[in-house]
Amino acid sequence: MDFELSKEHRDIQKAAREFALGEFRDVAREYDLNETFPAEIVKKARELDLIGLFIPEEYGGPGFGYFEQALVLEEFWKVDPGIAQELCSITFGAEELLLFGTEEQKKKWLPPLFSGNAIMGFAITEPDAGSDTASAATNAVLEGDEYVINGSKVMIGNGTVGTFLLIFCLTNPEVESKTGRHSIIIVETDRDGYKADPMHGKMGLRASDTAALYFNNVRVPKENLVGVEGNGFIQLMKFFDHSRAYVAAHGVGLAQGALDMAVKHVKGRKQFGRPIGSFQATQFKIAEMATKIEIARNTVYKSAWLLDKGKPDTTLTAMAKLYACHVAVEVVDEALQLHGGYGYFDDYDIERFYRAAKVLEIYEGTKEVEKIVIAREILGKL
Numbered sequence: 069m070d071f072e073l074s075k076e077h078r079d080i081q082k083a084a085r086e087f088a089l090g091e092f093r094d095v096a097r098e099y100d101l102n103e104t105f106p107a108e109i110v111k112k113a114r115e116l117d118l119i120g121l122f123i124p125e126e127y128g129g130p131g132f133g134y135f136e137q138a139l140v141l142e143e144f145w146k147v148d149p150g151i152a153q154e155l156c157s158i159t160f161g162a163e164e165l166l167l168f169g170t171e172e173q174k175k176k177w178l179p180p181l182f183s184g185n186a187i188m189g190f191a192i193t194e195p196d197a198g199s200d201t202a203s204a205a206t207n208a209v210l211e212g213d214e215y216v217i218n219g220s221k222v223m224i225g226n227g228t229v230g231t232f233l234l235i236f237c238l239t240n241p242e243v244e245s246k247t248g249r250h251s252i253i254i255v256e257t258d259r260d261g262y263k264a265d266p267m268h269g270k271m272g273l274r275a276s277d278t279a280a281l282y283f284n285n286v287r288v289p290k291e292n293l294v295g296v297e298g299n300g301f302i303q304l305m306k307f308f309d310h311s312r313a314y315v316a317a318h319g320v321g322l323a324q325g326a327l328d329m330a331v332k333h334v335k336g337r338k339q340f341g342r343p344i345g346s347f348q349a350t351q352f353k354i355a356e357m358a359t360k361i362e363i364a365r366n367t368v369y370k371s372a373w374l375l376d377k378g379k380p381d382t383t384l385t386a387m388a389k390l391y392a393c394h395v396a397v398e399v400v401d402e403a404l405q406l407h408g409g410y411g412y413f414d415d416y417d418i419e420r421f422y423r424a425a426k427v428l429e430i431y432e433g434t435k436e437v438e439k440i441v442i443a444r445e446i447l448g449k450l
């Protein structure tokens with residue numbers, strides 16, 4: 069076992085860090101305030117192979133791995149969670165195509181994410197089906213050679229700006245088991261009957277696109293089915309083994325960015341005639357924050373490393389997501405505390421990080437859902 073990053077890893081980290089500092093540090097606050105979609109930054113990241121690093125070259129991607137993807141996301145999230153979220157989301161769902169798509173589907177849908185303007189997303193959540201994904205009711209009925217889709221989704225990344233989305237649909241309602249009723253179907257967003265309403269007013273990550281979707285007799289060819297009809301729930305769980313590792317990397321990045329800001333502040337800010345960093349109470353906080361981040365990082369790296377070995381570990385990934393995202397929320401809270409009243413104003417980046425952090429304990433499985441996954445593995449069926 070070797071815990072050292074290779075030269076290639078360090079080069080990728082450096083490229084991601086420089087890109088984030090150069091391209092989004094200075095505009096991040098304004099983009100967040102105005103809910104601006106970072107179109108130009110997305111374009112540049114594409115050109116520099118800084119999106120979808122896990123997608124093989126034969127499908128147009130940079131051809132690295134899940135570990136490298138995690139490294140890049142960590143660097144992006146250190147600088148600005150909102151723009152970082154969107155850069156990660158451009159290929160959100162591509163793992164599902166890699167795992168279950170046909171060769172033809174991979175060659176058709178993946179390359180335009182890099183050489184064209186394609187943007188994808190994965191629509192699972194519905195107004196009445198959040199954590200309980202197996203109760204999703206958006207239905208797809210096979211009529212001849214086409215699926216006809218009706219229903220609605222909510223809080224979907226890239227619903228407005230995306231060019232195609234994977235939709236988690238009910239296709240086999242007659243099946244008794246709740247886990248055998250759904251399928252994943254590709255829908256192009258220019259299909260008749262597709263409507264997306266942007267959802268404004270997010271607490272954080274405001275540079276990223278989120279929408280409510282409506283499907284009114286949307287027709288797609290049956291070739292748009294990904295994997296096996298009725299196997300969508302199982303396929304979705306395999307996808308989460310990948311996507312949750314990234315969200316965990318988001319948590320590590322956000323926490324490290326918050327700690328870096330706190331360190332800078334406590335070295336410069338003086339009270340009682342001394343830098344506030346010289347008080348032992350402050351030093352203990354910094355030590356605890358750094359320790360938690362390091363533990364989280366190691367769990368995330370192991371989880372991504374296993375993905376590259378073709379041995380995804382559902383429990384470990386859930387642990388990584390649970391822990392790293394909790395650490396992000398805790399660390400950003402302490403980091404803002406160390407900024408005192410200044411941290412409460414939006415001309416300090418820590419305010420934006422604080423608002424961004426909470427979602428990490430909600431999307432891609434709430435913290436409670438992650439605990440259910442972990443406990444189920446430990447306790448078995450009771």
Ligand SMILES: Cc1cc2nc3c(=O)[nH]c(=O)nc-3n(C[C@H](O)[C@H](O)[C@H](O)COP(=O)(O)OP(=O)(O)OC[C@H]3O[C@@H](n4cnc5c(N)ncnc54)[C@H](O)[C@@H]3O)c2cc1C
Pocket residue numbers: 189190191192193197198199200222223224225226270273278427430431432433434435436437
């Ligand atoms: C910014 C943002 C972006 C998002 N992007 C996407 C996207 O791209 N695609 C997508 O499909 N979805 C997306 N989501 C939706 C997200 O995945 C859901 O919000 C999440 O799965 C939780 O579902 P819910 O909001 O309906 O909450 P609910 O499921 O209603 O949960 C509410 C509370 O009840 C708890 N709870 C529920 N069931 C249990 C249980 N059995 N035991 C214990 N506690 C339980 C939850 O943990 C939570 O605390 C996004 C959400 C946000 C905020």
